[in-house]
Amino acid sequence: MMTLEEALQTLSDYRTDEVVVTTMSGNLIWPGVSQSDADLIFTAPMGGVPGTATGIALARPDVPVWAINGDGSAAMYLSYFINIPAAAPKNLIYFLMNNSEWGLIGHVNLPGAGRVDFSGIARSSGWDSVHSVGSLPDLKALLPRIVKAPGPIFVNLEVEKAMELQAGTAEYARRMGAPKAARSYGKSGIANVRAYLAGMALPAK
Amino acid sequence: MASTAAAILDELRKNGVKYYVTVPDSLSRPLFELCTRDEGMTVVSVCHEADAVSVAAGLHIGGATNVIVFENSGFFQAIEAVRAFGIDMELPMVMLIGWVGRVKANQSADDALAESVGKRGAAGTHVTWQGVMTPQLLDTLRIPHATLESAAGAPLISWAFRKAGETRQPVAVLMDRMEAH
Numbered sequence: 001m002m003t004l005e006e007a008l009q010t011l012s013d014y015r016t017d018e019v020v021v022t023t024m025s026g027n028l029i030w031p032g033v034s035q036s037d038a039d040l041i042f043t044a045p046m047g048g049v050p051g052t053a054t055g056i057a058l059a060r061p062d063v064p065v066w067a068i069n070g071d072g073s074a075a076m077y078l079s080y081f082i083n084i085p086a087a088a089p090k091n092l093i094y095f096l097m098n099n100s101e102w103g104l105i106g107h108v109n110l111p112g113a114g115r116v117d118f119s120g121i122a123r124s125s126g127w128d129s130v131h132s133v134g135s136l137p138d139l140k141a142l143l144p145r146i147v148k149a150p151g152p153i154f155v156n157l158e159v160e161k162a163m164e165l166q167a168g169t170a171e172y173a174r175r176m177g178a179p180k181a182a183r184s185y186g187k188s189g190i191a192n193v194r195a196y197l198a199g200m201a202l203p204a205k
Numbered sequence: 206m207a208s209t210a211a212a213i214l215d216e217l218r219k220n221g222v223k224y225y226v227t228v229p230d231s232l233s234r235p236l237f238e239l240c241t242r243d244e245g246m247t248v249v250s251v252c253h254e255a256d257a258v259s260v261a262a263g264l265h266i267g268g269a270t271n272v273i274v275f276e277n278s279g280f281f282q283a284i285e286a287v288r289a290f291g292i293d294m295e296l297p298m299v300m301l302i303g304w305v306g307r308v309k310a311n312q313s314a315d316d317a318l319a320e321s322v323g324k325r326g327a328a329g330t331h332v333t334w335q336g337v338m339t340p341q342l343l344d345t346l347r348i349p350h351a352t353l354e355s356a357a358g359a360p361l362i363s364w365a366f367r368k369a370g371e372t373r374q375p376v377a378v379l380m381d382r383m384e385a386h
Binding site: 021040042044045046047048049050051052053054055056057058059060063077079080082083086087186187190193194197 | 224247249250251252253255256258259260261262263264265266267268269271285286288289290293294295296
């Protein structure tokens with residue numbers, strides 16, 4: 001098993017030119033490990049990350065896009081498991097941080113915690129490329145094989161329960177108040193991603 | 206004379222719309238059919254109306270002009286996504302909303318509800334409530350809206366895109382059943 005921090009740090013290490021859309025517990029960790037400004041973070045609407053990432057990927061098929069979602073958010077809108085292979089953005093990878101809990105409210109188990117097979121849901125919903133990893137060595141072995149492969153690709157990452165990142169705590173406030181987090185959040189994140197995309201002009205048809 | 210659906214599609218083209226993001230509904234079905242056959246339009250059908258708003262937000266961020274199309278009951282489902290992306294994050298969005306249970310122009314909401322008491326199905330109270338609540342909810346959310354009555358009203362689509370762009374807010378066009386041809 002790996003921690004959420006280790007998993008996100010590893011994704012950041014292998015990231016090159018991807019736009020990243022993320023949320024929830026990841027939004028407190030990702031700004032600290034990300035080396036790029038092409039990040040969009042939001043917590044509302046909860047569950048919307050895969051959809052927004054899909055929209056960006058469809059609009060800009062020349063730019064790789066990663067959705068980094070939590071399992072609580074994924075459970076809220078299981079419909080994306082159907083929507084994404086139907087829309088079929090080839091430049092999208094969906095990483096699911098799966099720890100069977102709602103982390104931001106303080107380690108509360110999700111309904112069906114530990115019994116839900118998100119990879120199985122993805123396979124039965126039409127995803128052709130589905131991966132599940134439970135350790136850092138497995139993640140490090142997988143990433144070089146998939147980052148430039150045609151998508152959409154779904155990766156279920158089994159991670160340990162998040163460290164104490166409960167909303168309302170001093171640590172939560174410190175992380176949310178960090179400059180990189182503020183730059184990546186909501187409207188600011190949208191502006192940054194737009195600026196990044198503008199610098200990567202679409203190839204002429 | 207062009208059908209309402211054809212007139213709307215023409216307006217969508219004029220406004221540079223390339224993506225039609227939808228949970229298809231019966232009222233907009235003729236438009237859905239036209240857009241599906243239109244070479245310049247990509248139809249993205251999703252399972253839930255909140256999904257439509259999230260996908261549309263991403264398309265907008267990526268620079269692709271789009272329109273969101275769903276029924277009013279679906280708009281109710283999507284309100285949190287509309288609030289977050291449209292109102293909080295100030296992403297302009299145009300929603301074409303099928304107005305099921307529409308209250309007649311010359312009728313008050315109370316009269317419509319009184320008339321519907323005891324009826325069932327399409328004319329029943331629950332449907333009328335759905336219709337009554339639609340403009341009220343839009344008003345509560347401070348979302349500008351207009352009602353497209355026929356092909357002659359299709360320029361409202363351009364009004365909606367202009368308004369959404371100027372205010373960086375969601376704008377809604379309510380639509381009744383449109384003729385198929």
